Amino acid sequence: MAALDGIRVVDLTRYLSGPTLTMLLADLGADVIKIETLPVGDPARQSGPFQDGESVYYMASNRNKRSIALDLRTPEGMQACRDLILDADVFVQNFKPGTTDAMGLGAADLHELNPQLVYVSLSGFGQRGPGADLPGFDQTAQAMSGLMSITGTAETGPLRVGIAVADSVTGVFGAVGVLGALYERERTGVGTVVEGSLMQSMLTMLSYQAQKYLSLGVVPGQDGNDHPIMFPQGTFKTADGAMTLACGNEKMWHRLCDVLDFPAYKSDERFADNAARMTNRAELRRIIEDVLAAKTTEEWLNVVAASGVPCGPVLTVDQALDHPVTAGLDMIEETDHTTLGPMKVLGQAINITGSEKNWLRRPPPLLGEHTREILADVGYDDERIGEMLTGKQALQWNSEQ
Helix, strand or coil: CCCCCCCEEEEECCCCHHHHHHHHHHHCCCEEEEEEECCCCCHHHHCCCEECCEEHHHHCCCCCEEEEEECCCCHHHHHHHHHHHHCCCEEEECCCCCHHHHHCCCHHHHHHHCCCCEEEEEECCCCCHHHCCCCCCHHHHHHHCCCHHHCCCCCCCCCCCCCCHHHHHHHHHHHHHHHHHHHHHHHHCCCCEEEEEHHHHHHHHCCHHHHHHHHHCCCCCCCCCCCCCCCCEEEEECCCCEEEEECCCHHHHHHHHHHCCCHHHHCCHHHCCHHHHHHCHHHHHHHHHHHHCCCCHHHHHHHHHHCCCCEEECCCHHHHHCCHHHHHCCCEEEEEECCCEEEEEECCCCCCCCCCCCCCCCCCCCCCCCHHHHHHHCCCCHHHHHHHCCHHHCCHHHHCC
């Protein structure tokens, strides 16, 4: 039995932050019903690249869900949406603040319909205040949160992180909020509202960089691949590439000195403690890389790891996904897509004992793929379902069934 077996989630989200949240709940066993508005559904479906017409972007965050396609501009479509919410445990939306209120799907409206509902709102910059009207896009949040200002080097200037980190992390934090709200509901018997935003997520992720400013008034700069407060900890060149080293304390630094065969540097005043090494890190980097240049990355990894100093190769995405460590973590799974056939997807970031098997129940759905069965679940008969699937709400997929 999966951890969230029996929990039903109505998912009115699109693009990435909301779908990431609901996918995490689906992976834990929740029945996630993805309502996609006609005519095109989740706009992520229109984002490339594509595999035989199916968006890779969309498929990355929509596994284990069922899709129902509705025209929410019609009374019938809106009624079907409300019928689904009536017996749901969680409702999630990531529209611009005020949009669902105007649709009659705001928190107050739905709590009147279903007092036990956990209502989730994700946005770019909050539901109220000066940020409520700002468009909520990942790169904007990365820039405005300060994240880009500490990413890169003095030469590159501010850099965006190479994934939609604001969207993805907001989905993770949102899922944590849902789990907390469901637990609270067990005590109180009533639902509550969970709110999150890309800006809040990114500010939270600043962690000690933010605390450095709050406590000391120090504005963090750009350290590239170097750790901002510890050295040597970063990426270092070898004979055939690069590797990471992470000396997190004095014991590790002394071990690295032994491995690299310069024990005298243990007592050298330039490198006597972390503060001194940070001050003189340009010189220390040159010394370390001069030694590392004598061997390949693989050769150094074997001896450095054996000494107890954390280290690793710098892998490309294909190398990382094909790596034995990745395989050992069962991070690549296979499912059967409705039109594409066998397809590989990423595994779970966490494992709950007893729920780790058969967690991948469904491939990412086609637009409206489960419309008939979902409407039948809430009591619609064949005649009414047929009426829903005519006119503006007709779908080629359903007509072929």
